[in-house]
Amino acid sequence: MRRFVAVLALVLTTSACSGTEEPGSEPTPSPPTGAATSSADGATETATPAPAAHPVSLAALAQTDFNGGDLRLGEEVARTAGHTQYAVNYRSGDLRVSGRLAVPDGDGPFPTVVLAHGYIDPAVYVNGQGMTREREWFGEHGYVALHVDYRGHAESGPDRSGGLDMRMGYTEDVINAVLALRAWDGPVDDERVGLVGRSMGGGVVYNALVAQPGLVDAGVVFAPVSSDAVDNFERWIRPDPARDDVAARILRRYGEPADEPAFWDGISARSQVDQITEPVLIHHGTADDSCPVRWSRETAAAMRRAGVDVTLRIYEGEGHAFGPQFDLSMERTGAFLTQHLGTA
Template sequence: MTRWIPLVLLALLGASCSGAGDPDGAPTPPGSSSAPSSASGSSPPATSEPPAAVPPHPVSLPALAQKSFDGGRLRLGEEVARTGQHRQYAVTYRSGGLTVSGRLAVPEGDGPFPAVVLAHGYIDPAIYVNGQGMTRERAWFGDHGYVALHVDYRGHAGSDPDASEGLDMRMGYTEDVVNAVLALRDWDGPVDDERVALVGRSMGGGVVYNALAVQPGLVDAAVVFAPVSSDAVDNFERWIRPDPARDGVARRILQEYGGPRANPAFWEGISARTYFGDVTEPVLIHHGTADDSCPIRWSRETRRLMEQAGVDVTLRVYDGEGHAFGPQFELSMERTGRFLQRHLS
């Protein structure tokens, strides 16, 4: 898989600088002899084997891409909401050996219906409740003929705990979103397996970028609203390092992995933009010019890098709109509907 070659090359270059590959200092292999093999003093021709592939850092997008995803066992619980066009249920499914909770909107009718997986933005897991964060989007999709699975993520609401305690740099959340797609396809409900998209907001937009990078071809399209940066360093410096409430997490991250300057290879390995060349799905980005949480320059840079990598990407800019998309929410959803209708047909 060519996407991870840059990280392997970095590791190999590091090994070459350490002296491990210095022939003058290399130990003699067992069973070999430094004596000539013939009276003429000539040595047998050297044989070389290609260097073994260096495994990616266990907390990285390359490592996540190598996992076996196990999404399935989607189970409907109680009905929690209803409109004239759809019903919503509390649900659970399997992801990475864990049980993850969520909310599912199912349109009225026989289907099959196109589907979306919703990745919500950051909400403190200590106060997060089932289905929080993208309630407007979930209802809109249900009313417009989409099955919509809202992922709570591990460590949220009724999901199993997040064993990493924040040290997996959102890799677990990404795994949960990928497995949500697989769980929808495995479900015997009215889902059209050939028409599935990802939709994320804020932090969830970053999770969507990650999912596109580690599983190209998994879905047919992706939409993000007011997304975080596709560079993990931007997000760490914006929210985690300066937040007193998350000081303990920041210190553990720096102790475990090193900072962006001390260990740039690690931070590149958890940044979706490093792997934009692998993204195969069209992407629609919505961003407001007055967003004081995720600055619009992040999305402009993401668009530039995606275009440079050959991704079919569109950035829709909303003058005066903030992070939450208030006055122009309906416009953003209308544009989302047209985009998905075009790419999920």
């Protein structure tokens, strides 16, 4: 596995459309900020320091010192023939974040996945909601699986951003979940770790792969939101009367996308996919009436142009929740993770 490498700067790029698999390639490193260089006549020059990252951005996440750890098992909440599930919590920044942990029977160590669920109103969300099928599938197939509740959900500490952190806090919680699992004394093989996200959680997985390349070994997303933050804002936040106040506060703080493209690019994985070093598998149905399949086509195309090893799987007639073809999508996920994480 590529060991965890903190990224010091992110390079912004642009994108367009399609989606097949090509070999990945490493991004060209930028010179250090303020580094001394030599001119043609031998004189020493000092490079202009890069501008500071906006505090709400993937670049800022790339410069964060994450502290995920202190994973605590709570009560046993489920048991099957092949695995046991527990309520858990762990440290993420100055918060404790709750979740559900599936642990296979046996001694391990086991390959491991962190699960990032889709949008559910935090006011009604309960511990472990949103990816119960996936969590059980992974537990039964020999994976440790940590389902992250996110800040502001279930028993987690509060989300103090008021919706103004643009999902960066959720991304921080997922990154810290990986570190907490590695620090745990349970049966985790920390050389075989992946991220799996659904819908909004797919966007969180994109963010984590961009902000912390080398953290994990592979990423899988199902029916993901757009990798362009503007698409998501225009689809769900601006037109929703229940979110009028949130939309107004976002626009007052950060400006209209047309007026402040640098900010909106800075929170969009699409413009920074050249930072991704891990293989990515994207599942999307053609009948998805929540997240249009074209978003995944555009994301896969941007990744492919950037040299990312990306596979886009299209499911004819499948909707957002993946009903009839859920088993097929999980079989393909298992094969993909076996290829990149090893045999469970």
